[in-house]
Amino acid sequence: MAETKQNVILFPFMAQGHIIPFLALALHIQKTRKNCTITFVNTPLNIKKLRSSLPKNSSINLVEIPFNSSLHGLPPDSENCDALPYSLIIQLLRASASLKPAFRELINDLICRNNGADAPLCIIADIFFGWTAGVAQEFNVFHAIFSGAGGFGLACYYSVWRNLPHKKGESEDFLLPDFEEAGKIQKTQLALSMLQADGSDPWSLFQGENLPEYVNSNGILFNTVEEFDKLGLKYFNRKLNRPVWAIGPILLSLDNRAQAGKDKESGISSEFCKEWLDSKPEKSVLYISFGSMNVISLSHMKELAMALEASEKNFIWVVRPPIGFDINSEFRGQEWLPEGFEERVILGSKRGLLVKKWAPQVEILSHKAIGGFLSHCGWNSVLEALIHGVPILGWPMAAEQFFNVKFLEEEMGICVEVARGKTCELRHEDIEAKIEMVMSVKSENGIEIRRNVGKVREIVKNAMRDEEYKGSSVKAMDEFFNAALSMKEKNKRKLINGA
Numbered sequence: 001m002a003e004t005k006q007n008v009i010l011f012p013f014m015a016q017g018h019i020i021p022f023l024a025l026a027l028h029i030q031k032t033r034k035n036c037t038i039t040f041v042n043t044p045l046n047i048k049k050l051r052s053s054l055p056k057n058s059s060i061n062l063v064e065i066p067f068n069s070s071l072h073g074l075p076p077d078s079e080n081c082d083a084l085p086y087s088l089i090i091q092l093l094r095a096s097a098s099l100k101p102a103f104r105e106l107i108n109d110l111i112c113r114n115n116g117a118d119a120p121l122c123i124i125a126d127i128f129f130g131w132t133a134g135v136a137q138e139f140n141v142f143h144a145i146f147s148g149a150g151g152f153g154l155a156c157y158y159s160v161w162r163n164l165p166h167k168k169g170e171s172e173d174f175l176l177p178d179f180e181e182a183g184k185i186q187k188t189q190l191a192l193s194m195l196q197a198d199g200s201d202p203w204s205l206f207q208g209e210n211l212p213e214y215v216n217s218n219g220i221l222f223n224t225v226e227e228f229d230k231l232g233l234k235y236f237n238r239k240l241n242r243p244v245w246a247i248g249p250i251l252l253s254l255d256n257r258a259q260a261g262k263d264k265e266s267g268i269s270s271e272f273c274k275e276w277l278d279s280k281p282e283k284s285v286l287y288i289s290f291g292s293m294n295v296i297s298l299s300h301m302k303e304l305a306m307a308l309e310a311s312e313k314n315f316i317w318v319v320r321p322p323i324g325f326d327i328n329s330e331f332r333g334q335e336w337l338p339e340g341f342e343e344r345v346i347l348g349s350k351r352g353l354l355v356k357k358w359a360p361q362v363e364i365l366s367h368k369a370i371g372g373f374l375s376h377c378g379w380n381s382v383l384e385a386l387i388h389g390v391p392i393l394g395w396p397m398a399a400e401q402f403f404n405v406k407f408l409e410e411e412m413g414i415c416v417e418v419a420r421g422k423t424c425e426l427r428h429e430d431i432e433a434k435i436e437m438v439m440s441v442k443s444e445n446g447i448e449i450r451r452n453v454g455k456v457r458e459i460v461k462n463a464m465r466d467e468e469y470k471g472s473s474v475k476a477m478d479e480f481f482n483a484a485l486s487m488k489e490k491n492k493r494k495l496i497n498g499a
Contacts, residue, residue: 005037006121006485007110010146011103013096013126014046015081016292017378021148021223023053024252025124026060032466033481036121041106043067043099045079065102072098082292085327086398090193090202093128097209104135111139122484124221127154130213140491142484143217144245149379150224151232151246152407153400156182158214159235160194161207167198179235182403183410188420189402215240218487221480223248223379225463226472228412228456243483245476249383249460252362268353270360273316274367276353280314283371286435287364287390289318290376294397298322298336300419300426305337307431308352309345313439316353316364323422331356365390371439374418377404386414389457391438391449395419413452416445 008029012022019042026038037059040050044064051062069078072095078084084092111119122142125132127149136143147154159176160166166174166187173184187195193203214220219242226233226246233244277285286308290296296304301322308315319331333342333354345352361381364370365388373385374393378401385392392415394405408415418434419426437445465471470478 005035006033006488007039007118008033008036009039009041009107009110009120009123011041011123011125011129011132012146013128014043014079014092017081017380018126018128018148019046019050019080020252021250021380022124022126022146023050024250025146025221025223027055027058027252028250030058030060032477037061039063039110039120041065041103043079045077063106065099065106067095067099069095071095086293090206094202094206096128097131100131100135103132104138107135107139107141121481121488128210130210130216133213133216136218137216142487144219144221144480144484145214145217146221146223148223149400150382150404150407151222151229151236151244152182152411153232153379153403154222155179155232155235156185156403156406157400158211158239160185160190161197161204161211164197164199164204166190166195178239181231183406185403185406188424189396189406191398191402192421193398215242217242218483219243219245219480222246223250223383225249225460226476227459227463231411232407243479245480246463247473247477247480249387249464249473251380251383251387268355268359270363273353273355273360273364277316277364277367277369280369282368283439285314285316285367285369286311286372286374286393286439287316287361287370288374289359289361289381290395290397291378291381292358294376294422295320295323295327297422298324300422301336302338303426303428304431305341306428307435309338309341310428310432311435312351313435314351314369316355316359318355318357318359320357372435374435377401377408377415379404382408386453386456387460389453391415391446391453393418393434393438397422412456414449414456416449 010022010026012018026040029036030038039061041063047062047064054060067079070076072091074088074091081089081092120141122144123132123136124144124146127145127147133143159179163177165177173186175184176182197204220236222244224246225248229246233246236244320327321329321331322336346354362384365373365384370390372393373390374395375381376397377394382404392408394408394415394417396402396405405415405417409417416434416438418431437443438449440446463471463473466474
């Protein structure tokens, strides 16, 4: 008789920065757990896009649950953050709670189908879907939150929203009352939604409902590495009295990343990009990208361009229209960049590439010519830099990115903060100096950062080792599945004894 496969339910929030880590997790489980089948749940338009992103031989089941954005004051067919201005993200977050009845029905159907053969082993849900823990409890199914964010970043994010400590004093910096070991945080290190929060605003109300649900989960999976992220992991273990499992870095392979990005508009092919990088000396190119949701102001764009030209470093810059312009419109370099910049730096000296909208990021970061990454420090991008040993220049924009930069710079010594947020004062001379600090072979700070990045890269490699000696992340994944199986077996025994 064939072994019954264990059904793992994955349910990310509707944003590329959340869907991609979940897709990477799904493919990782599919590859390493032959006795598991995977059910990937999302709204119809996201499932449609995912269908074309999966490898041809994938057995992942994609399941749609209905969602009508127009019923929630959102534009028609707005099922992903990428299609929305930042001001409407909170509306999509709050509207996502309407998925609960359909999700509950899905779990009920799986439990009832085939005499329970399709009953879930576990539900792995997004950090924004705390309500799924209640659904799991109702059906006695093991539940875990999967954080695409790192432990330290999410711990600071969680603590700020639960306590709003910056509202309790006039000082420009403060300690987190339940996470003092994180050190002082400045108000300029808070995303705008946090800074403006007063407890009754839409973000506060959403997080006030979402975050308390974490205690109903059976634990948290983190896309991070225990050896360098213990501070944040210990916070959640202590705060929630729940196990935490550091299972990262879980990332898409080059092939899967290319598959996931194949429908995106790009101003560059992977082949041309590789050919251009092959022509540059080792560690001589700065890669610049602010993620799929962030844009910078027009004045910041011009200052950055002036810094790049003055630095005389090679660079690849993923460009989008600046704040205030349609993010999907054509990039107007002649208007938005310093006069003559493209003629001098792109066409003339050929020191730079301007890539429209999307670039093959993993392929770029894995190339030996890359010597630095100017990033918004979303955790996916951070992990991609760490696994390839690339030093980081941090320019956080939103969410927990500010805390990531603090952690990477102060705790790990692998990052230099270049700027902070979308409205900070910025001088091109300062950016140029920091690019020089990180990338110059003569810079003592740069030498130290590169040494630290090399150490972290080894830590990451060891954590993912799956041989006779198992790394910490592999062990953590084993422990997670053992906990889920143990609960399922216990429930089965209770049913038998009860009968």
